[in-house]
Amino acid sequence: EAEVAQSPRYKITEKSQAVAFWCDPISGHATLYWYRQILGQGPELLVQFQDESVVDDSQLPKDRFSAERLKGVDSTLKIQPAELGDSAMYLCASSTYGLYNEQFFGPGTRLTVL
Amino acid sequence: SQQGEEDPQALSIQEGENATMNCSYKTSINNLQWYRQNSGRGLVHLILIRSNEREKHSGRLRVTLDTSKKSSSLLITASRAADTASYFCATDVNNQGGKLIFGQGTELSVKP
Numbered sequence: 001e002a003e004v005a006q007s008p009r010y011k012i013t014e015k016s017q018a019v020a021f022w023c024d025p026i027s028g029h030a031t032l033y034w035y036r037q038i039l040g041q042g043p044e045l046l047v048q049f050q051d052e053s054v055v056d057d058s059q060l061p062k063d064r065f066s067a068e069r070l071k072g073v074d075s076t077l078k079i080q081p082a083e084l085g086d087s088a089m090y091l092c093a094s095s096t097y098g099l100y101n102e103q104f105f106g107p108g109t110r111l112t113v114l
Numbered sequence: 115s116q117q118g119e120e121d122p123q124a125l126s127i128q129e130g131e132n133a134t135m136n137c138s139y140k141t142s143i144n145n146l147q148w149y150r151q152n153s154g155r156g157l158v159h160l161i162l163i164r165s166n167e168r169e170k171h172s173g174r175l176r177v178t179l180d181t182s183k184k185s186s187s188l189l190i191t192a193s194r195a196a197d198t199a200s201y202f203c204a205t206d207v208n209n210q211g212g213k214l215i216f217g218q219g220t221e222l223s224v225k226p
Contacts, residue, residue: 004156031212033214040218041218041219042202042204042216042217042218042219043157043202043216044216045213045214045215048211048212048213050211055211056210056211056213089154091156091157093157095212097212098212100144100145100162100164100206101212102147102159102162103147103157103159103214104159105149105156105157105158106156107155107156108154108155108156110154
C-alpha cells in the first residue's frame with residue numbers, strides 16, 4: 001500500500017541552527033500539506049501545495065520557515081534559525097485533487113530544539 | 115486557528131463499552147472528517163461525512179452530522195484496547211481549497 005514518506009523521523013537541534021524536513025507524497029497526489037502539531041493539540045496547517053504552487057501559506061512564519069516543492073513531487077520544509085518554540089511534530093500529508101478527499105499522513109518528524 | 119472543539123478532552127472506558135466523542139465547529143463546511151492518531155505517529159483517516167449527509171457508518175464507527183447545530187459525533191461501538199488513541203475531527207471549510215482545520219482531539223483510553 002502506498003504511503004507518505006518523511007525523513008528524518010526525529011531531529012534534535014540547538015536553537016539558531018537550521019533544520020530541514022523532507023516529504024515524499026503518494027504517487028499521483030497533486031496536493032501536499034505540511035502541518036505542525038504541538039503536543040496535546042491538533043495539527044495546524046503551515047503550507048499547502050497544489051502541484052508546485054503554494055495555495056495557502058497564511059500560517060507559515062515566513063521570517064524563519066520556507067517550503068518548496070520544485071517539481072511538484074517531493075517537498076522540503078526548512079526552519080532557519082530554529083527557536084525553542086518550534087519543538088513539535090511536523091506532519092506531511094497528501095491527497096488527490098477534488099472536493100471530497102481524505103488526506104494521507106506520513107509518520108511525522110519529531111523536532112526538539114534545545 | 116482551531117475551528118473545531120472536541121469533547122471530552124479525555125475519555126477512559128472498559129473494553130466492550132461504546133465511546134462517543136463530539137465535535138463542534140464554527141463556519142460552513144464541505145465535509146467533516148475524523149482521524150485517529152496513535153501516540154507519536156501520523157494520523158489515519160477514519161471516515162468522511164459530506165455536508166448533505168446526516169449519518170454514516172463504517173464497521174464499528176458511526177458518525178453523525180448536524181449542520182444546523184454545527185456539530186458532529188463519532189461513536190465507536192464495542193471498543194477494544196487497540197482503539198486507544200487520540201481522535202480528531204477536521205473540517206473542510208467552504209472556499210478554502212480543501213484545507214482541513216483540526217480540533218484539539220479526544221484522547222481515548224480503552225482498558226482491557
